[in-house]
Amino acid sequence: TPKELARYPWIVARAGAPLRARFEELFKSKRAGAPSQTIECNSFAAIRGLLLESDAVTLLSPHQAHYEIEAGLLKALPHPQGNVARDIAATVRRDWAPSRAQKRFMELLKTHRPDAA
Template sequence: LDRWQQMFDHADKPRPDAPIQCGSVALIRGVLVRSDFLTLLSPDQVSAEIDSGSLVTIDSCVPDTMRTIGAITRRDWYPTALQEQFMTVLRHHATVGRTQPDE
């Protein structure tokens, strides 16, 4: 919420009312497609709605909002064969994602 409000403060614009504060992406999707509300959300989390045209993005740059997403395991974890395959695929896609230019 602070980041959202700071964007308006830095633009010297009045802060909008924020009638809903929610951490559930599923709930946010439902609210957004049925209203004229705005949200700060990764486009990846609503890509299906963007692809279908039911949501649109507003091109903007919000500084200092990049975050690292990773997998955490126990130190003494011994993965099953399937889990190891999954982690291999995950590592591959993470590496490819860092080296591919933005679309």
């Protein structure tokens, strides 16, 4: 529950980031209360190190920590609000001239996610 999770130190994304909004949403209930210890960090390498060396928790896609979870170094906890999804975007410069591989990647994105074009 959020109340139980608030007992742990949290690693949070910078203000304005979508994951930060999810974090704030999770603890907006007055009954849960916000965690007393938070570390603001946007570097996955630093987040990984903090998770491995402490009892801190964070909101993170299990795909990002797949190898650590598979090796038993980290444990994925279920999100209190169930399965959650987030938008992933590709942003390019107006004058961008993609390589062949980049062009193919963008074509694949449009094929598999036509709503993202």
